[in-house]
Amino acid sequence: MQDRFQRHINYLRISLTDRCNLRCAYCMPPEGIQWLPHNEILTIEEILAVVKAGVEVGIRKVRLTGGEPLVRRGIVDLIKRLNDIPEIDDIALTTNGMLLGAMASDLKSAGLKRVNVSLDTLNPIRFQRITRYGNLEIVMCSIDTALEYGLEPVKINTVAMRGFNDDELVDLARLTLEKPLHVRFIELMPIGTSDDWSHIRFISSQEIRELISKSLGNLEDVKKVTGSGPARYYRISGALGTIGFISAVSNHFCATCNRMRLTASGQLRPCLFSGREVDLKQVLRSGAGHDELVCIFKEAIMSKPNSHDLTASWEKDDRIMSQIGG
Numbered sequence: 001m002q003d004r005f006q007r008h009i010n011y012l013r014i015s016l017t018d019r020c021n022l023r024c025a026y027c028m029p030p031e032g033i034q035w036l037p038h039n040e041i042l043t044i045e046e047i048l049a050v051v052k053a054g055v056e057v058g059i060r061k062v063r064l065t066g067g068e069p070l071v072r073r074g075i076v077d078l079i080k081r082l083n084d085i086p087e088i089d090d091i092a093l094t095t096n097g098m099l100l101g102a103m104a105s106d107l108k109s110a111g112l113k114r115v116n117v118s119l120d121t122l123n124p125i126r127f128q129r130i131t132r133y134g135n136l137e138i139v140m141c142s143i144d145t146a147l148e149y150g151l152e153p154v155k156i157n158t159v160a161m162r163g164f165n166d167d168e169l170v171d172l173a174r175l176t177l178e179k180p181l182h183v184r185f186i187e188l189m190p191i192g193t194s195d196d197w198s199h200i201r202f203i204s205s206q207e208i209r210e211l212i213s214k215s216l217g218n219l220e221d222v223k224k225v226t227g228s229g230p231a232r233y234y235r236i237s238g239a240l241g242t243i244g245f246i247s248a249v250s251n252h253f254c255a256t257c258n259r260m261r262l263t264a265s266g267q268l269r270p271c272l273f274s275g276r277e278v279d280l281k282q283v284l285r286s287g288a289g290h291d292e293l294v295c296i297f298k299e300a301i302m303s304k305p306n307s308h309d310l311t312a313s314w315e316k317d318d319r320i321m322s323q324i325g326g
């Protein structure tokens, strides 16, 4: 359905858990956060009830995220059951890649269509520094496994950070020359937990683009890479994959926003950067039926804000990506 600003809303991002097996420095403190108790997380049945209500108001694409969605028990079963909903035509996953290699076969058989894998550096020491518990080799193998199983398009999410990976952005872009990968550079957003990883490290998409085209030549426009997100895509001449830019800060894409979010604790959230949420968990647990859920979903879509300007609210926020469902 359309919201008040004539945007077509068809995409639901579902956070399966606030937990994670890594602690990326820009996302979480080293000790982690206060995890939600299990009974405060939506069950698989409850998630499915929300998706079925979403389908009635036009949801056709779902993305499973978190926290780290692959640490959530029952994810394979959930994907199978999402795949059984005829109206859902795209089931995607955003993951840090640590468990993806081992699970790729089951995920594919269950009906997962494609994956986006986070990868901020190609240097093993830096990788461990930024993720604190991650292992670069495992993640690189997972990316190859995802390609082998046809979980395509395989997209790589790279947060660009000055003084951390700005000297590697060209090498990351080069990954697209030999493999059909879609490497997306994401602008660092001011919602992490540490001042060391805040606006002082911000690099704009335009600066990254200039850096890459200086080294690798002109970037050709690419019209479409399968997906529902806000990235703009380009190709290095002759490359198998593409390069994308997610300019959440310098050039927000709210005018074409197509999404709603469901947090792990069951809040339906119309906008990543607006605290307004509807408590669906309470509604579900007080015995609401399908029609009531559909009504609430509709109202939440109609309450989506026009936009959110991150440059105007650069101050640190209490909420972090893994809690909202990044």
Ligand SMILES: Nc1nc2c(ncn2[C@@H]2O[C@H](COP(=O)(O)OP(=O)(O)OP(=O)(O)O)[C@@H](O)[C@H]2O)c(=O)[nH]1
Pocket: 063, 065, 092, 094, 116, 155, 157, 186, 226, 227, 228, 229, 230, 231, 246, 248, 259, 272, 326
């Ligand atoms: N400002 C803003 N940023 C978003 C939003 N959704 C995703 N992002 C950013 O884009 C990054 C990549 O998102 P992904 O989870 O890989 O998914 P996507 O780009 O929406 O998905 P596809 O294009 O369908 O593959 C996220 O980590 C966020 O940094 C949004 O609604 N608003």
Ligand SMILES: C[S@@+](CC[C@H](N)C(=O)[O-])C[C@H]1O[C@@H](n2cnc3c(N)ncnc32)[C@H](O)[C@@H]1O
Pocket: 020, 026, 027, 065, 066, 067, 068, 069, 094, 095, 096, 116, 117, 118, 157, 158, 159, 186, 187, 188, 189, 190, 191, 192, 321, 322, 325, 326
């Ligand atoms: C919150 S994670 C959840 C899914 C999974 N754990 C992963 O890392 O892919 C989703 C994406 O958000 C990005 N992210 C987290 N904090 C961010 C920030 N402050 N600015 C920009 N992107 C951020 C991560 O790099 C990752 O690509």
Ligand code: SF4
Pocket: 020, 021, 022, 023, 024, 027, 028, 066, 067, 068, 096, 118, 321, 322
């Ligand atoms: S970015 Fe993803 S992998 Fe890294 S700490 Fe946040 S939720 Fe975990």
Ligand code: SF4
Pocket: 252, 253, 254, 255, 257, 258, 259, 270, 271, 272, 273, 274, 305, 306, 307, 308
């Ligand atoms: S900031 Fe809000 S309105 Fe803008 S693209 Fe993200 S979710 Fe949509």
